[in-house]
Amino acid sequence: MKEKTIDYVLRTxxxxxxxxxNEEASKFEATMATAFTLLSIDPxxxxxxxxxxxxxxxxxxxLSRILKTLETRELIKRSPNPxxxxxxxxxLTDLGLIKREESRQRVFTFNxxxxxxxxxxxxxxxxxxxxxxxxxxxxxxxx
Numbered sequence: 085m086k087e088k089t090i091d092y093v094l095r096t097x098x099x100x101x102x103x104x105x106n107e108e109a110s111k112f113e114a115t116m117a118t119a120f121t122l123l124s125i126d127p128x129x130x131x132x133x134x135x136x137x138x139x140x141x142x143x144x145x146x147l148s149r150i151l152k153t154l155e156t157r158e159l160i161k162r163s164p165n166p167x168x169x170x171x172x173x174x175x176l177t178d179l180g181l182i183k184r185e186e187s188r189q190r191v192f193t194f195n196x197x198x199x200x201x202x203x204x205x206x207x208x209x210x211x212x213x214x215x216x217x218x219x220x221x222x223x224x225x226x227x
Contacts, residue, residue, distance in 0.1 A: 090217070101194075108190055112183070119187035121150050122159065122180060130175035132165055159183055 105116035124140050125131045131139070137147045151174065154160040159180035165171035176184055199207065220226050
């Protein structure tokens with residue numbers, strides 16, 4: 085068998101996770117991206133719209149489309165940011181809070197299943213390796 089590259093394993097695993105979450109989200113007329121956005125919004129104080137993109141690692145144009153969809157579905161509402169007159173806060177509506185909790189439960193289900201199947205030492209190695217890869221990338225030590 086041919087050796088798999090690290091990026092191949094990361095990419096195929098992430099694509100499988102993404103597909104799994106999208107299949108689950110489709111049962112609720114949602115996508116993984118919309119669920120991830122709901123999970124990224126502070127449920128009590130709201131989140132500045134300018135902070136969401138960096139928090140999620142997403143480009144503003146993609147995020148704008150998702151926010152428009154969430155607003156149309158009445159899952160979020162926008163309000164002026166009292167700390168920044170030019171900014172906007174994104175708040176979850178009551179329905180948005182419900183959908184956020186449903187999304188949160190799916191994430192916990194995934195995490196608990198993986199934690200039950202993989203012993204703690206292996207899982208800690210996975211986190212260590214992931215942290216090192218992220219650090220290498222962020223510190224521009226690869227390219």
